[in-house]
Amino acid sequence: MRRGSIIQIAAIALVAGAITTAAATLIPWLPVAAGEEATRIHFVYWFATIISIVVFSVVIAVLIFTVWKFRADPDDDSDGPPIHGHTKLEIVWTAIPTAIVTSIAIVSAVVLAQNSRAGSDPLNVKVTAEQFAWTFTYPNGKTYGSLTVPKGRHTRLDITSKDVIHSFWVPQLSQKQDALPGAHNFIVITPTRTGTFPVVCTELCGVGHALMRSHITIVEPAKFDAWLKSGGQAAAGPPGLAVFQQNGCGSCHTLASAHATGKIGPDLDNLQAEAAKANRGPLQAFIKESIETPQAYIAPGFSDVMPHIFGQQIPTDKLDQLVQYLAAGSKSA
Numbered sequence: 225m226r227r228g229s230i231i232q233i234a235a236i237a238l239v240a241g242a243i244t245t246a247a248a249t250l251i252p253w254l255p256v257a258a259g260e261e262a263t264r265i266h267f268v269y270w271f272a273t274i275i276s277i278v279v280f281s282v283v284i285a286v287l288i289f290t291v292w293k294f295r296a297d298p299d300d301d302s303d304g305p306p307i308h309g310h311t312k313l314e315i316v317w318t319a320i321p322t323a324i325v326t327s328i329a330i331v332s333a334v335v336l337a338q339n340s341r342a343g344s345d346p347l348n349v350k351v352t353a354e355q356f357a358w359t360f361t362y363p364n365g366k367t368y369g370s371l372t373v374p375k376g377r378h379t380r381l382d383i384t385s386k387d388v389i390h391s392f393w394v395p396q397l398s399q400k401q402d403a404l405p406g407a408h409n410f411i412v413i414t415p416t417r418t419g420t421f422p423v424v425c426t427e428l429c430g431v432g433h434a435l436m437r438s439h440i441t442i443v444e445p446a447k448f449d450a451w452l453k454s455g456g457q458a459a460a461g462p463p464g465l466a467v468f469q470q471n472g473c474g475s476c477h478t479l480a481s482a483h484a485t486g487k488i489g490p491d492l493d494n495l496q497a498e499a500a501k502a503n504r505g506p507l508q509a510f511i512k513e514s515i516e517t518p519q520a521y522i523a524p525g526f527s528d529v530m531p532h533i534f535g536q537q538i539p540t541d542k543l544d545q546l547v548q549y550l551a552a553g554s555k556s557a
């Protein structure tokens with residue numbers, strides 16, 4: 225009889241375990257890991273998930289078995305027997321959770337320690353957050369609106385903020401780190417696959433929070449060296465195109481000649497029509513004003529989310545190149 229009960233409970237536990245395992249593995253809950261640190265963090269997730277599946281299956285099996293076998297009659301309102309003082313049982317149900325929690329703590333601590341190792345020769349990049357944009361400054365002093373890093377090398381990000389609290393997150397790299405005004409936080413990333421992935425602000429930082437995005441491009445080391453040497457210039461095209469790309473304009477704006485398809489801000493292929501609608505002077509002056517003080521005129525249907533930083537961030541000569549490029553590229557209405 226007892227043996228039969230244990231077999232029945234085990235059978236229910238196996239079914240519950242199979243269903244939960246299917247839900248955990250068949251649905252891609254986690255983004256693909258694009259770095260060594262992310263791979264380790266995913267390991268911690270799976271370690272805790274497997275333990276959870278086992279605990280859940282045993283608990284649900286005992287629960288179902290109890291409801292099934294020990295159901296009281298509908299008119300039985302008496303209290304159940306008082307159960308107290310089963311020392312062996314109490315030791316077991318204290319020891320098992322202690323062992324589980326301790327093992328998860330140890331695995332997490334090891335992963336945290338490994339993930340903070342930057343090696344002897346990391347690439348150092350300063351990450352600056354401000355309402356509502358990211359900028360990335362390289363050891364050669366150049367600053368870009370998106371992050372480019374080599375595959376296979378440790379990159380140490382020095383993260384800070386100019387105004388409020390933001391938080392740096394690349395889902396495929398798993399780690400999140402707050403960007404605090406007046407303080408510097410660090411994370412180490414060691415990319416394992418090439419590609420372009422989103423950089424997301426994951427701390428509510430104001431009206432443009434949801435739009436505070438950039439991207440990280442992971443390239444082969446040789447390509448990265450060439451990129452860094454060339455100053456991150458676009459290989460060909462008008463100088464204004466390079467300024468457009470360096471400042472990440474394409475993540476928010478559409479511009480056919482730059483192959484940009486952003487939808488957050490106005491479509492820059494329609495600048496001439498926009499300028500006519502805005503009625504704020506000649507086209508080039510309107511474009512310049514819209515970059516330096518975007519809050520001065522906000523196109524209908526949009527809100528004040530464009531960073532107010534480009535006036536200071538882009539040197540005057542580069543700004544002129546960008547204005548000329550945008551003015552030349554715009555179609556007439």
Ligand code: CUA
Binds near residue numbers: 354389425427428433
């Ligand atoms: Cu910056 Cu949210």
